[in-house]
Amino acid sequence: MLPIIARWSIAKGHRAEALRALDELVALVEENEPFVPMYTVNVPNMSPELTSFPTPSEHEVVFLSVFDDAAAFKRHMDGVFKQWLDANKQHFLLNNGNLFVVSEWLERHAGFIRQAMVTTGSEASS
Numbered sequence: 001m002l003p004i005i006a007r008w009s010i011a012k013g014h015r016a017e018a019l020r021a022l023d024e025l026v027a028l029v030e031e032n033e034p035f036v037p038m039y040t041v042n043v044p045n046m047s048p049e050l051t052s053f054p055t056p057s058e059h060e061v062v063f064l065s066v067f068d069d070a071a072a073f074k075r076h077m078d079g080v081f082k083q084w085l086d087a088n089k090q091h092f093l094l095n096n097g098n099l100f101v102v103s104e105w106l107e108r109h110a111g112f113i114r115q116a117m118v119t120t121g122s123e124a125s126s
Helices: 016-033 071-079 080-091
Strands: 001-007 040-041 060-067 102-105
Touching: 001 071, 016 040, 016 102, 060 071, 071 080
Parallel strands: none
Antiparallel strands: 001 060, 001 102, 040 060
């Protein structure tokens, strides 16, 4: 298994469209890419009861995903993701016409995932 964290930014004025597009992306990956065992899209929780350091931008998007292996990641990038990005990149921060991404490949050292964390797209939004 190959985990990755990737950070994007939503373009100013595009938050609603970007979030709808990201919901669509998650559904496409879940439906069409069985070689992606985990694909989560997260946005900062801006609740006044919680404090993040440093304070994140409300435009930030954080992916925490797991791919079967490097070949699975390449299939994702060349398949569902490429088609989706071609139709939706205007909603995100670009650099020279390309999606601006900060990413980090991870190697799981220890830990667990409880069954309660396994959700469908509709459960995750609530």
